[in-house]
Amino acid sequence: MPPPTAPHRRRRDTPPPRTANTEADVLRGFLDYLRTSMADKVDGAPEPGVRTAAVPSGTNLLGLLHHLTWVERATFLGERVTDWQATFRAPEEDGVEEVVARYRETVDRANAVLDSCTDLAAPLPGRSSPSTRWALTHLIEETGRHAGHADILRELIDGSTGR
Structure with a gap:
């Protein structure tokens, strides 16, 4: 794959959070760190690149954040999702x-x-399940996984790197 056509722009890299020592503080601290990284990676990304699929699966930067919004809603707010694949596409009007x-x-x-x-x-x-611990751990995994995808997609769009 050819390098991005836009000049390489390096953002300041944000180190992992320093949290209190309780399990809840560590889990929530890392989740919030990943959430912020994900939102910042998408914020300011140019159209139409933010919607352009850079891989055969169709994954695009804006769709990843739209998907994570639904993961948060389903996990913590109890909202029901009937078509997870559809959550990977942000509405055209947004x-x-x-x-x-x-x-x-x-x-x-x-x-x-x-x-x-x-x-x-x-x-x-x-809710009767899952445990709060499981929910936090799942969101750390899910957000971290997609934040890594977002790093690559953003760099392909305009050369921007860093957390």
Whole structure:
């Protein structure tokens, strides 16, 4: 694959978070770190590149953030998703600003739910499962995986790198 045509732009790399020593603080600290990295990677990405599939699967940068919004909603807010594949495509009428804002608002709502969780072994409020610990760990894995994809996609779009 040829190198990006845009000049290489290096962003400041943000180190992992320093958190308190409780399990909840470490899990939430790393999840918030990944969430911020993901939103920042998409914020300011140019159209139409942000929607352009750079791999045969059709994955695109804006779609990844739209998908993660639905993962947050399903996991922490109890919203039902019937077609996960459809979550990888942001609505055509929504631009980068709208998708990023929706993700950040969803994260704020999810954090409000997490603020009420005092026992990591207990299920999320209003649910019989999974445990809060499992939900946090799953979101760290899911967000981290897609943040890595986003790093590559953003660099292919305009040469931007860094967390």
